Structure formats: structure tokens, C-alpha cells
Amino acid sequence: MNPIGNLNKIFESRIRLGVMSVLMVNNEVNFNDLKQMLEVTDGNLASHLNTLEENGYIKVYKGFIGRKTNTTYAITTAGEKAFKGHLVALEHMIKFTK
Amino acid sequence: MNPIGNLNKIFESRIRLGVMSVLMVNNEVNFNDLKQMLEVTDGNLASHLNTLEENGYIKVYKGFIGRKTNTTYAITTAGEKAFKGHLVALEHMIKFTK
DNA sequence: ATTTTAGCTTTGTATTGCAAAGTGCTTTTT
DNA sequence: AAAAAGCACTTTGCAATACAAAGCTAAAAT
Numbered sequence: 001m002n003p004i005g006n007l008n009k010i011f012e013s014r015i016r017l018g019v020m021s022v023l024m025v026n027n028e029v030n031f032n033d034l035k036q037m038l039e040v041t042d043g044n045l046a047s048h049l050n051t052l053e054e055n056g057y058i059k060v061y062k063g064f065i066g067r068k069t070n071t072t073y074a075i076t077t078a079g080e081k082a083f084k085g086h087l088v089a090l091e092h093m094i095k096f097t098k
Numbered sequence: 099m100n101p102i103g104n105l106n107k108i109f110e111s112r113i114r115l116g117v118m119s120v121l122m123v124n125n126e127v128n129f130n131d132l133k134q135m136l137e138v139t140d141g142n143l144a145s146h147l148n149t150l151e152e153n154g155y156i157k158v159y160k161g162f163i164g165r166k167t168n169t170t171y172a173i174t175t176a177g178e179k180a181f182k183g184h185l186v187a188l189e190h191m192i193k194f195t196k
Numbered sequence: 197a198t199t200t201t202a203g204c205t206t207t208g209t210a211t212t213g214c215a216a217a218g219t220g221c222t223t224t225t226t
Numbered sequence: 227a228a229a230a231a232g233c234a235c236t237t238t239g240c241a242a243t244a245c246a247a248a249g250c251t252a253a254a255a256t
Contacts, residue, residue: 004116018102021191093119
């Protein structure tokens with residue numbers, strides 16, 4: 001009945017949607033690649049990554065390439081589940097409109 | 099490349115998404131029906147309807163049933179186009195993640 | 197005459213979004 | 227060796243939502 005009842009509030013943000021979408025296809029993506037793919041400022045990206053992490057949807061790996069810091073982000077099982085659920089809800093909504 | 103580059107900012111809102119979705123399948127829907135379908139407060143709905151109208155995505159028809167006011171909302175051609183574009187962008191994003 | 201309904205507007209608060217600047221560490225450039 | 231630049235942030239600050247709740251007007255129902 002309510003076409004938006006099953007949409008996940010966390011994924012209302014365009015940028016968070018984008019992050020999840022990128023992390024669904026790429027196992028691990030670093031900060032800069034995400035930043036370039038989504039065309040956002042670093043501060044903005046960092047804060048959205050934060051809320052995704054706080055919700056347990058992504059994991060952060062802080063490592064090094066040689067002695068240079070390298071932070072990568074990956075989707076968690078919970079994140080994958082939540083995102084897929086959201087996509088299903090979106091698909092239902094889309095189907096509903098046709 | 100950017101999976102969220104073509105998403106329409108106006109449709110980031112869950113409620114506006116819902117309104118458009120409902121108006122895609124029903125030619126004309128009145129205020130109260132929308133309110134019940136989307137389970138929102140009237141003030142909140144009114145303000146979202148306002149931004150949709152300001153953007154030319156919906157039309158408002160103020161009429162009467164007998165002598166009782168009856169306001170209905172319908173999607174415009176521009177609204178349909180914009181919403182369909184957004185759905186295509188969503189579908190691309192979804193396809194991208196699979 | 198009072199209450200209820202429809203469709204708002206107004207008010208107020210809390211949250212969000214985002215840019216810009218700052219930070220600490222490291223690497224690269226000069 | 228010093229300066230510049232990159233990485234991954236945090237902090238600051240402001241402006242734009244989001245939303246609930248209350249108020250409001252005219253008509254309808256009781």
C-alpha cells in the first residue's frame with residue numbers, strides 16, 4: 001500500500017547510496033577513489049562514511065602501502081543485506097509506478 | 099562512472115518519491131488519500147507537495163465536491179519525465195551493483 | 197451550537213548537508 | 227634541507243531540510 005514504507009532511511013542520501021553502490025561491486029575501495037567516483041569533497045565523504053560505519057554497513061581497514069597510509073572501505077554482511085533490501089523496496093516502488 | 103550522477107536531487111526525499119510514485123499510477127489523488135497512503139502528517143505532506151509544485155512536477159486542482167473543498171494533485175508532463183529519468187538512473191545504479 | 201473534516205500556514209526545533217579550513221603524518225619535489 | 231603536496235581525516239560554521247505541533251478558515255456533520 002505505502003510505496004515508500006520499506007525504504008531505508010540511511011539510504012535517502014545520494015552520497016551514501018553511491019558509496020554502497022560502489023562497495024557492492026568493488027570489494028575494497030580507498031578514500032580517494034571513492035571521492036573521485038562520487039565527485040564529493042573529502043569532508044563530506046568522510047562524514048557520510050562515518051554514518052555508514054556507525055550503522056554497521058561498512059568496515060574500515062586502515063593499512064599501509066609501504067609506509068604510506070591507505071584506508072580502504074568495504075561493505076559488511078549487514079550492509080549488503082540492508083542495501084539489497086533497499087533496492088528491492090526501490091524496485092517494488094518502480095514496479096508499482098508502471 | 100559516477101553511479102549517482104544522474105539522480106534527481108528533488109527525489110532524494112522519501113516522501114516526495116512516494117508522492118510521485120502514487121501520482122504515476124493514479125491520475126488524480128486528493129490530499130487525504132495521499133496522507134493516508136504515505137502515513138505522514140498533513141503539514142509535512144503539504145510542504146513536500148509545495149516543493150514538487152514549485153519545481154513544476156505536480157499540478158494542483160482546487161475544486162469542490164458539492165460545496166465541500168476537494169484538492170487533488172496530478173503529475174505534470176515535466177514531472178513524469180523527471181521522475182522517469184530518476185527511475186532510469188536508479189535502475190542503472192541497481193544494475194551497476196549486480 | 198458544538199464538533200469534526202479538509203487543506204493548509206505558521207512556528208519552532210532538531211537534524212543534515214556541505215564547503216572550507218585546519219591537522220598530522222608522509223612522500224615527493226625542488 | 228626545505229617546501230609543497232597528498233592522504234584521510236576533524237572541526238567549524240552556515241544554510242537548507244525535515245518534521246511535529248499548533249493554529250486557522252470554511253464547510254459539514256451531529
